[in-house]
Amino acid sequence: MTDPEGTAPPVPPAPPGEGRPASKQEAQRRADRVLAFRAELRALEAEGAGLPAAEAERIGRHHDSLLAALAERFDVDVTEGEKGLSRGMRIAAFLGALALAASVVLLFYRVWGIISTPVQVAVLVAAPLLGLAATELAARRERSGYFATLAGLVAFAAFVLNVTALGEIFAITPSDTAFLAWAAFAFAIAYGYGLRVLLVAGIASLVMFLSARTGAWGGWYWLHFGERPENFLPAGLLLCAVPTVLVHRRLPDFAPLYRLFGLLTVLLPVLVLAHWGAGSYLPLRSGTLESIYQVLGFVLSALAIGVGIRKRWNEWVNLGTVFFVIFTWTKFVDWFWDWMPKYMFFLIVAATAVAALWVLQRLRGLARRPEATP
């Protein structure tokens, strides 16, 4: 991924049962475990239950060279201070990418009226390719991946502009295959450079394509696919299944993103239909459909929480909880808002929040499993 290819110092031999980190995320987790181990060892020493000095020193030297190697090869954070800075850098990279992408798009629209068609075409085709070159250059020069993320997002925005603007210039009938092209582009960069933001862009584009195509297969004009939220359900289910079919050994942080957006792509349409039954394909009364989707919403979000706890998928637990609360509160608004005194309404909302806390606490206790002692 960001490996300088042959210039990194050798990583110390891996302990039995653990391989060498294959990605920055794995390396960061290893570094986090080392730091946690060190903090716990200090606490044990203070309590008089530490390791013998020679052994502690041997382990300490091993960890020192391991951290140095990981930092050199993967640019991981080895202190809390570095972690905080990294979080800031991620936010800055993302905002910077959005701003730069907006700037590129607006610059084109600022000048396209005063340049000839061949020049317009040349600029539009060159822009994403230049963005790719910048992404490659950034990845080679800087191992953290932040600048590569920035360049990759700008390249993606340039490709979206490429296709959209060509469609306007040549008055091409809009087609949903544009989403497929954008998805392919984003996935290629995401998997090639290990960039999660580009994976999200690819997932979003793929969801749009699959949803539009689902609508088109029903015979409808694809551009109106958003008027039928059910079009998004097959895409959501497919995304949830991806990590099961494709094992992401090299990029383990990608699997949670598929699960997260897969679940979101299922729950959000259900939430919409729970309040807008007329948007359903099903030939039933709006009120009946809304009731069906409300029940479905509760069931799915509860199921997501349960499966998330069992499989240790935090993203499903969190998202399932959020949607469960949303479904509950929107139901309360339907039932109580018009007639109940407002102070009492919010009291009930608060009571359900407390109840949810209690339930989640109990579930957390059930999820705890005793660690095996060596």
Next chain:
Amino acid sequence: MTRRPLWDRRRGLLAAALAVVVTNAAVFAHVGWNRAGGPVARLELTDREIRLPYYNPSSFADDEDTGLALHLDVQESAEAWLDRERLGELGFDVRTDPGAKGAPIRYRNVLPRDVWLVLELDGETLRRHLAGLAEEVEETRRAVAAGEQEQPALEWAEGRLAEARWNGSRLFAVDAGLDRGGLRERYPEPERYAVVPGTARIWLVGKTKDEPAYLTGDVSPTVTRLQVPLRFRREVLRAGRAYSERETVSGGRYPRVFRAEVAFGRLGEPWLESVEALSVEAPASDSQTESDMPDGIDGESGGG
């Protein structure tokens, strides 16, 4: 020996570049295919059918968007040619009787379908449209004379007729179908008809005391926006300025300020072939329908 990963940076870079190249190649192939062999139809339109960018002295071309675009103004005929049978031919499921109990749910918010549309320029549909408006004027005139309606109603009806006759778009959507070749055979004149991609919608009109429930719909072209290439920019800007500053001549008639030839390819997608800003003089006739108007109907208030 270390196994090479299935996907690495080099492959990612190549795949992304390939996506760009293949997509652009597909776009150019599409455009080339549409325009190959020359236009299938060519319509000469004026500022009646093309909405020019509005000229604002302070910022004609938006500072943030220097692109200029022309918009085709396609009229819908008042004739209800989209009935249940035609809608069924366009692919809508119309098996449920409009008067049936479940019809409102069945036909609720039905999504549009893509179809091929026939656009007619300055043809029989326009003639019938104008004749229909002229008949309305006559009926209103009789009603005013009989004291059943007020004079403003007559002025309004006459204004509608004058607007449609002199200034309104002469471009109508007159037919639709799923077979483009069949439509081209039925409407072969390339200077009067263009077959273009469009969409059709369906909805249920509820029962009234005079009429039972029925199905109807409308159609609209998918592409109505034409980006102006650089070589036509000056003419369009001139025309836009003249359009914004034009004043009516007699009878609410505006002079023509713009003429454009719009070509349509084998995929029905349009492009601008030529553009001309006209000098704003006494308006010349731009419609053969002028000579077809019934005597005595000239769109002027109180005229006879």
